[in-house]
Amino acid sequence: MPVAVRPDTAVAVAPGVHWVGALDPAMRSFDIILRTANGTSYNAYVVRGSEGVAVIDTVKANFSADFFARLETVADYDKITVIVLNHLEPDHSGALPELLHRAPKARLYISHQAQTMLKGLLDWKTVKDRVVTVGTGDEVSLGDRTLRFLNTPYLHWPDTQCTWLEEEGVLFSGDFLGCHYCDPRLFNDAVGDFRFSFEYYYAHIMRPFREHVREALDLIEPLPLHVIAPAHGPILRDDPADYVRRYRALSSSSLHSINTKTLLVFYISAYGATRRMAEAVAAGAEESGEVRVSLYDIEGSEPQPFVDLIEEADALLFGSPTINGDAVKPVWDLLSSLTMVDVKGKLGAAFGSYGWSGEAVPMIEDRLRRLKLRVPVPGVKARLSPTEDEFAACRELGRQTALHLLGRAEHRTIDMASLA
Amino acid sequence: MPKATVTFEDIGVTVTVPAGTRLIEVSEKVGAGITYGCREGECCTCLTKVISGHEHLAAPSVLEDQVLKDNLAPRHHRLACQAQLLGGTIVVKPA
Ligand code: FES
Ligand SMILES: [Fe+2]
Ligand SMILES: [Fe+2]
Numbered sequence: 161m162p163v164a165v166r167p168d169t170a171v172a173v174a175p176g177v178h179w180v181g182a183l184d185p186a187m188r189s190f191d192i193i194l195r196t197a198n199g200t201s202y203n204a205y206v207v208r209g210s211e212g213v214a215v216i217d218t219v220k221a222n223f224s225a226d227f228f229a230r231l232e233t234v235a236d237y238d239k240i241t242v243i244v245l246n247h248l249e250p251d252h253s254g255a256l257p258e259l260l261h262r263a264p265k266a267r268l269y270i271s272h273q274a275q276t277m278l279k280g281l282l283d284w285k286t287v288k289d290r291v292v293t294v295g296t297g298d299e300v301s302l303g304d305r306t307l308r309f310l311n312t313p314y315l316h317w318p319d320t321q322c323t324w325l326e327e328e329g330v331l332f333s334g335d336f337l338g339c340h341y342c343d344p345r346l347f348n349d350a351v352g353d354f355r356f357s358f359e360y361y362y363a364h365i366m367r368p369f370r371e372h373v374r375e376a377l378d379l380i381e382p383l384p385l386h387v388i389a390p391a392h393g394p395i396l397r398d399d400p401a402d403y404v405r406r407y408r409a410l411s412s413s414s415l416h417s418i419n420t421k422t423l424l425v426f427y428i429s430a431y432g433a434t435r436r437m438a439e440a441v442a443a444g445a446e447e448s449g450e451v452r453v454s455l456y457d458i459e460g461s462e463p464q465p466f467v468d469l470i471e472e473a474d475a476l477l478f479g480s481p482t483i484n485g486d487a488v489k490p491v492w493d494l495l496s497s498l499t500m501v502d503v504k505g506k507l508g509a510a511f512g513s514y515g516w517s518g519e520a521v522p523m524i525e526d527r528l529r530r531l532k533l534r535v536p537v538p539g540v541k542a543r544l545s546p547t548e549d550e551f552a553a554c555r556e557l558g559r560q561t562a563l564h565l566l567g568r569a570e571h572r573t574i575d576m577a578s579l580a
Numbered sequence: 581m582p583k584a585t586v587t588f589e590d591i592g593v594t595v596t597v598p599a600g601t602r603l604i605e606v607s608e609k610v611g612a613g614i615t616y617g618c619r620e621g622e623c624c625t626c627l628t629k630v631i632s633g634h635e636h637l638a639a640p641s642v643l644e645d646q647v648l649k650d651n652l653a654p655r656h657h658r659l660a661c662q663a664q665l666l667g668g669t670i671v672v673k674p675a
């Protein structure tokens with residue numbers, strides 16, 4: 161087994177490439193939403209060329225001392241010509257201000273999208289002239305080594321990019337293909353079994369950006385990968401392409417694919433009124449005969465299986481009674497789980513019965529809009545026992561939503577004043 | 581009161597609005613697919629493609645111009661949280 165990393169020592173990753181990151185074994189909860197059973201690492205790297213030295217990413221601010229100590233064993237600050245930040249989140253940009261200060265000749269290479277964020281991180285006026293924004297196809301030479309940039313946004317921030325060292329086949333992938341797993345043995349063939357961490361990281365960080373994951377993979381798959389050097393967790397030198405294949409599989413449809421549009425009606429009902437409304441919505445949606453319609457009682461499942469279903473669905477309709485001026489908790493539990501997947505642009509709608517106020521419907525509609533769904537058909541509320549007219553409105557809600565899915569909704573012309 | 585007419589192509593809805601209304605106010609009310617983050621012209625989440633009638637929108641502020649540039653927005657794209665509808669007929673969809 162290879163020797164574990166020692167303090168103050170850089171670790172060779174490939175010819176002319178060193179790891180100069182930091183280990184954080186005590187970390188248990190990351191970005192609030194992520195847990196890790198054995199900490200994480202902030203991986204930073206140095207690439208030495210015949211005419212310059214590049215530092216790729218830094219570490220979280222309170223680990224700066226480890227980073228600079230390791231960096232100093234392989235590079236003089238005066239020789240550093242290039243600093244690349246693949247992602248500006250504080251866990252990677254923490255030591256950036258100090259590094260810019262210590263390495264006065266270095267220019268900073270970030271994605272085009274990162275520029276706005278950098279302004280929030282540093283005094284823009286003082287660094288402006290040292291910043292180079294780059295995209296796919298751009299490169300920077302270190303003499304006998306060249307760094308090429310791949311613009312891979314939304315993995316998991318707008319600013320993320322990857323950097324490719326062609327001569328050694330090393331991909332510096334940022335958070336992409338990383339995981340929160342701290343092991344001083346550093347390399348994937350030497351560390352403990354981190355497969356669950358890799359999958360967990362994907363599920364929580366990358367899955368909501370599935371579309372962007374696929375686009376990034378399109379850029380990465382053709383590369384002759386020798387090593388993937390992510391910004392967290394093990395360095396992937398043993399069969400790196402296998403991890404790319406795993407991402408491809410994870411970002412493909414999680415369910416058996418069907419080629420009809422799917423519309424899901426979720427409801428929860430206290431006295432049966434919202435259930436009967438849901439049945440009317442579903443019946444209306446069925447009218448076209450071309451949309452696959454499903455009806456689910458939220459009480460019948462935990463959120464997770466529904467979330468898998470929702471990821472693949474095209475339209476989501478939610479029925480909730482109003483109790484104490486609000487939609488009920490199981491509905492909110494389900495809606496709050498939707499940040500785990502990409503729901504942007506799907507169709508949404510709401511309906512439900514109420515006793516005297518009926519806030520649930522507009523509150524759900526609002527939440528759906530905030531989740532970036534389109535909500536083109538106004539919801540339906542019914543007081544206590546729905547009337548025939550109200551059932552008809554429910555059927556129409558289903559029917560119109562299905563027509564929107566099929567791209568056949570009639571064009572509506574309305575006056576702003578008529579909108580609530 | 582002067583009016584403008586804006587069409588949200590993604591949901592097939594045309595709305596008549598009082599001149600001076602911001603695109604965000606209308607698109608939210610009708611449930612179009614334009615999405616929002618900061619609502620203050622900083623995050624570029626609300627980037628919108630103006631298919632026609634861009635001349636009927638108030639010219640972008642210096643700040644909006646900068647954000648559009650930083651985010652490499654193509655021609656005739658605007659921030660829905662900033663763009664005001666001045667009159668005429670405008671057709672938009674999410675970028
Ligand atoms: S919502 Fe952030 S720029 Fe418009
Ligand atoms: Fe990150
Ligand atoms: Fe990170």
